[in-house]
Amino acid sequence: MSKAKGILLYECDICKKSFSQKCNLTTHKYIHTGEKRHHCDVCGKSFSQNTHLTRHKRIHTGEKPYHCDICGRSFAEGSNLAKHKYIHTGEKSHRCDICGKTFSQAGALTTHKRIHTGDKPYNCEALTIHKYIHTGQKPYKCDICGKSFSQSDTLNKHKYIHTGEKPYHCKICGESFSQYNLLNRHRSIHTGQKPYDCDICGKSFPEGSSLAKHILIHTGEKQYHCDICGQSFSQKPHLNNHKRIHTGEKPYCCDICGKSFSHTGSLTTHKYTHTGEKPYRCDVCGKSFSQKSNLSTHKYIHTGEKPYHCDICGKSFSGGSTLTNHKRSHTGDKPFHCDICGKSFSKNDTLTKHIRIHTGEKPYPCDVCGKSFSKNSHLTRHKHTHTREKPYRSDIYGKLFSKEGHLTNHKHIQTEDRPYHCGICGKSFSEQSSLTRHKRIFSNNKCWTPMFNKTSLDEED
Numbered sequence: 001m002s003k004a005k006g007i008l009l010y011e012c013d014i015c016k017k018s019f020s021q022k023c024n025l026t027t028h029k030y031i032h033t034g035e036k037r038h039h040c041d042v043c044g045k046s047f048s049q050n051t052h053l054t055r056h057k058r059i060h061t062g063e064k065p066y067h068c069d070i071c072g073r074s075f076a077e078g079s080n081l082a083k084h085k086y087i088h089t090g091e092k093s094h095r096c097d098i099c100g101k102t103f104s105q106a107g108a109l110t111t112h113k114r115i116h117t118g119d120k121p122y123n124c125e126a127l128t129i130h131k132y133i134h135t136g137q138k139p140y141k142c143d144i145c146g147k148s149f150s151q152s153d154t155l156n157k158h159k160y161i162h163t164g165e166k167p168y169h170c171k172i173c174g175e176s177f178s179q180y181n182l183l184n185r186h187r188s189i190h191t192g193q194k195p196y197d198c199d200i201c202g203k204s205f206p207e208g209s210s211l212a213k214h215i216l217i218h219t220g221e222k223q224y225h226c227d228i229c230g231q232s233f234s235q236k237p238h239l240n241n242h243k244r245i246h247t248g249e250k251p252y253c254c255d256i257c258g259k260s261f262s263h264t265g266s267l268t269t270h271k272y273t274h275t276g277e278k279p280y281r282c283d284v285c286g287k288s289f290s291q292k293s294n295l296s297t298h299k300y301i302h303t304g305e306k307p308y309h310c311d312i313c314g315k316s317f318s319g320g321s322t323l324t325n326h327k328r329s330h331t332g333d334k335p336f337h338c339d340i341c342g343k344s345f346s347k348n349d350t351l352t353k354h355i356r357i358h359t360g361e362k363p364y365p366c367d368v369c370g371k372s373f374s375k376n377s378h379l380t381r382h383k384h385t386h387t388r389e390k391p392y393r394s395d396i397y398g399k400l401f402s403k404e405g406h407l408t409n410h411k412h413i414q415t416e417d418r419p420y421h422c423g424i425c426g427k428s429f430s431e432q433s434s435l436t437r438h439k440r441i442f443s444n445n446k447c448w449t450p451m452f453n454k455t456s457l458d459e460e461d
Contacts, residue, residue, distance in 0.1 A: 010024070011025075012029065012032075027049055031048065035048060038052070039053075040053060058077075063076065083105055090171075096112055098116045099116070099195070138150050140155040142159065170183060172190045201307075229335075253267075254270055280295040297319040310330075325347050337351075338354055338355060340358045356374040357374075368383070418430045
């Protein structure tokens with residue numbers, strides 16, 4: 001016990017920390033002794049302080065006694081309410097003295113500074129949540145759908161899926177979000193701010209987590225492995241999505257037509273087929289897209305950039321999925337199987353088109369005459385009959401055609417190329433239709449088999 005400026009202080013004889021009240025010193029000493037004498041009568045978990053037990057019990061009771069007087073949201077702890085209020089005030093009083101970025105909470109600033117210093121003060125043994133990676137433990141369970149999580153805040157975010165609650169609002173355009181990080185990402189659309197720069201290629205990002213994911217493109221690190229087929233992924237959500245190929249799980253259902261999807265992004269994109277919405281617009285040529293990834297890939301047309309390289313043949317591509325599909329031409333891998341006839345394909349979209357042969361589905365209707373088609377490319381060709389547009393030009397005589405196939409046939413005539421061969425007599429033709437007419441000669445011969453040297457017959461286009 002000591003005195004400082006007339007105040008009686010109680011000092012810990014282990015770490016020398018001082019307290020103004022003896023009871024606080026007694027509580028503090030439990031940190032050193034490891035004693036936890038306060039026990040939860042629901043789950044048996046123990047705590048060194050009674051206040052910690054009180055807070056913990058609210059997990060079981062659902063009690064949230066701290067209410068926001070602005071939006072009415074409730075919290076189990078007063079500290080969480082204090083943090084929440086910064087959303088409404090926009091106050092960010094904690095500034096990083098290295099890069100100038102501001103934060104609403106001192107803890108967030110401390111965590112941020114480690115980006116600059118590279119400090120990693122916590123080892124595996126000290127990190128409770130991190131240990132769940134090794135143990136697989138997920139102690140927080142959703143009481144609506146039964147899904148389990150390793151962190152309580154992840155469970156809270158998940159519940160918004162069921163309630164539809166979106167408590168985070170953009171002050172500029174009014175759009176609402178279920179997660180604060182989604183709001184933060186959205187704000188960059190208005191501000192254009194991207195403070196996180198890749199020191200390899202110079203690309204900028206609005207969030208540190210986005211930069212961390214991007215860097216994996218350069219390092220090639222894929223730490224998440226599928227225990228069924230062995231395929232590896234750089235991000236855990238990508239692994240989770242992939243696993244649904246094996247399980248066939250499609251938990252996301254369209255409330256308009258009832259079609260189900262394996263991940264939420266596909267459902268969102270699908271809904272645009274009903275609404276016709278294309279929210280992603282190219283700022284160079286004005287073309288619009290229903291998917292952000294398609295816009296990103298499209299922009300490479302303007303820049304000429306092809307950042308994805310095949311490590312087998314060296315060929316470059318503008319999109320990662322295009323590279324993945326290309327690699328299957330080397331490996332012969334065809335992971336997408338038709339469960340009706342058993343035929344396999346190297347691309348998922350090729351399987352989707354193939355299945356329409358069995359189902360008869362024709363989801364692409366012409367808005368002029370109402371005729372429907374199984375493929376979008378067929379609808380595009382059909383529309384030329386209404387517009388009389390002929391976008392395909394022969395580079396030999398300059399003749400125009402409304403269909404790419406007609407241009408191909410025209411070229412065969414000019415070059416005297418005859419790629420269509422009769423399997424009976426060996427005669428060759430420049431057009432498929434000529435071979436079809438010719439084969440009627442052998443229509444009663446059941447051994448007739450056509451020959452054609454294009455590999456595209458192996459898979460639908």
